[in-house]
Amino acid sequence: MSTLKINVRPAALDELERAWSWYEDRRPGLGEEFRACVDAALGAAARDPLAYPRIHGELRRVLVRRFPYVVLYLAEADRLEVIAVFHGARDPREWRRRTGGG
Numbered sequence: 001m002s003t004l005k006i007n008v009r010p011a012a013l014d015e016l017e018r019a020w021s022w023y024e025d026r027r028p029g030l031g032e033e034f035r036a037c038v039d040a041a042l043g044a045a046a047r048d049p050l051a052y053p054r055i056h057g058e059l060r061r062v063l064v065r066r067f068p069y070v071v072l073y074l075a076e077a078d079r080l081e082v083i084a085v086f087h088g089a090r091d092p093r094e095w096r097r098r099t100g101g102g
Contacts, residue, residue, distance in 0.1 A: 004046045004075070008082040012072075016085040019069065037064050038085060041071050049075035059083065 008016070016038060024031030045052055045062045052060045061070045068088045074081040 003043070004049060005079040006042055006046050006082060007079050012082045012084050019085065019087070023067075034064075034067050034069075037066050038069065038071065040065065042080070042082070045071065045073060045075075046080050049073070049080055 016035075020031040020035055022031075023034045041062045041064045045060070049060065052062045055061045055072070058074055059072055060075060061072055063070055064085075070084075070086050070088060071082060072084040072086055074083065
């Protein structure tokens with residue numbers, strides 16, 4: 001199986017950048033560790049996108065190791081469409097709005 005291309009939507013990219021900054025402010029280098037764990041989660045999902053559970057319609061979730069985040073994505077035929085990089089304690093209505101699930 002080939003690895004899918006990854007497209008990160010602007011809202012998800014913003015979440016990723018804000019989380020990176022928050023962790024980096026806590027301890028220099030921690031933001032980079034967070035980013036590496038997110039990249040690993042994305043890579044795993046891109047290699048085998050159907051291996052991760054559906055949580056709402058076709059939306060799937062891969063957990064980020066060591067950090068309380070999940071990556072929410074749609075597995076398209078030619079790409080992984082990243083909808084959110086979401087902290088586990090946040091209100092899920094936010095990502096549901098992005099997918100039309102209100």
